[in-house]
Amino acid sequence: MDKKRSSSSSSSVVTWKPAAANANEQAPKKNLWTPEEDLILKKYVETHGEGNWATVSQRSGLMRSGKSCRLRWKNYLRPNIKRGHMSQEEQDLIIRMHKLLGNRWSLIAGRLPGRTDNEVKNYWNTHLNKMSCPAAPKRKTSHLNKIVTNKKKKNKISSSTITTTCTDRTDDDHDQIQKKDAIDFDHDHRQEPNGSNLTSSASCYYNDINDMVESPIFTSHHDCLQYLPTNLNATFLFDHDEPFIAADAASSSSYLDSFLFFEAFGSSAAATAADMESVLPLACADHHLGW
DNA sequence: AAAGGATCCAACCGCCAAGCG
DNA sequence: CCGCTTGGCGGTTGGATCCTT
Numbered sequence: 001m002d003k004k005r006s007s008s009s010s011s012s013v014v015t016w017k018p019a020a021a022n023a024n025e026q027a028p029k030k031n032l033w034t035p036e037e038d039l040i041l042k043k044y045v046e047t048h049g050e051g052n053w054a055t056v057s058q059r060s061g062l063m064r065s066g067k068s069c070r071l072r073w074k075n076y077l078r079p080n081i082k083r084g085h086m087s088q089e090e091q092d093l094i095i096r097m098h099k100l101l102g103n104r105w106s107l108i109a110g111r112l113p114g115r116t117d118n119e120v121k122n123y124w125n126t127h128l129n130k131m132s133c134p135a136a137p138k139r140k141t142s143h144l145n146k147i148v149t150n151k152k153k154k155n156k157i158s159s160s161t162i163t164t165t166c167t168d169r170t171d172d173d174h175d176q177i178q179k180k181d182a183i184d185f186d187h188d189h190r191q192e193p194n195g196s197n198l199t200s201s202a203s204c205y206y207n208d209i210n211d212m213v214e215s216p217i218f219t220s221h222h223d224c225l226q227y228l229p230t231n232l233n234a235t236f237l238f239d240h241d242e243p244f245i246a247a248d249a250a251s252s253s254s255y256l257d258s259f260l261f262f263e264a265f266g267s268s269a270a271a272t273a274a275d276m277e278s279v280l281p282l283a284c285a286d287h288h289l290g291w
Numbered sequence: 292a293a294a295g296g297a298t299c300c301a302a303c304c305g306c307c308a309a310g311c312g
Numbered sequence: 313c314c315g316c317t318t319g320g321c322g323g324t325t326g327g328a329t330c331c332t333t
Contacts, residue, residue, distance in 0.1 A: 031303095032302075033302085052318085053319075054317075067320095072301095075301080106321060118300085
C-alpha cells in the first residue's frame, strides 16, 4: 500500500494556499512550496551559496522565513537528495541505528546517503515504528512528549531512553510516567534511581527498558579495552552528544564508530577483550583511522 | 457515489548551542 | 559576560490522499 502523494516540488501539483487571509499581508508564507518557489530558491542558492538564510527571503523575493528556506533546500532542493522507496538495506540500517542511537535522526540520516533526517524520521514514524510498536497510537500525547523532550534536551541525554518506548498509554498514566521520568532521568542531580551518584567515567553503557544501548565513549584505546566489555560493572554515564567512540592515541584524535561495536557485540556483555582486540583494528582500518 | 476514518509526509514550531560583536 | 543572530535538531501538526463502509 503506497499512499504516496505527489511532492510539492512536482510540477503537476500546485496546492499552496495563502496562509494569510489578506493577500497584502507580508507575513511569511506557510504551507507547501510551489515549483516556482523551489526554482527561485534553487537559483538563489546556486548563485549565492548556502547560509544567511534570514536574508534569502528579502534578496530572492521569496515570501518565506529563513528557516523555511533552509529547510526546503536541505530536505528537497540540494543536490544528491534521494527520494522515494527505501531499500531493504536502508530499512535494516535505520532499524539498527535507531536501536543504537534512538531518535537522533540527523545521525541516522548521516549514514544513509541522500536521505534527510526528516525523511528518516517520517519513515520511522509511519512504517518502522509500527512494526516495533504495533499498538502505538497514531498521535502521541503532546503534553507528555513535551515534558520528556524538554527534560531530555535539558539534560543532554539520549532520546533513545525516552521516546522509543511504546506509548500506548492513557492520560491516566501520565502522572505515573512523569514520576518515573523524574526519577529515572534526574540527570540534573547526577543521580541514579537507586540514589547512588553518577560519576564521570571514561566509558558508558546505558541500557534502558527497551534494551537500547548508548554509545560507549573512550578516551583511549586502553580505556576501551579496559572498560568494554570486560568491565561492565563500571559506572556508566552517557553525557556526550557525540555517539562515536573517541580514541586519542599518539596525541591524535580519532574516532571509532560505536555502531561497529554494536554490530559486532550487540547489547550483550558476552564479548571478551580478545573479541574487542579482534574487531578494533578492523574497525579502525575500515575508517582509515588506525591506532 | 459519498462520507468519514486512516494514513502519510511536507512543513512548521520551539528549543538549544555556537559564533560573533 | 551579555545579547543577538544563525543554524540545527527533534517533535508535532495540517491537510492531501487513500481506504473502508
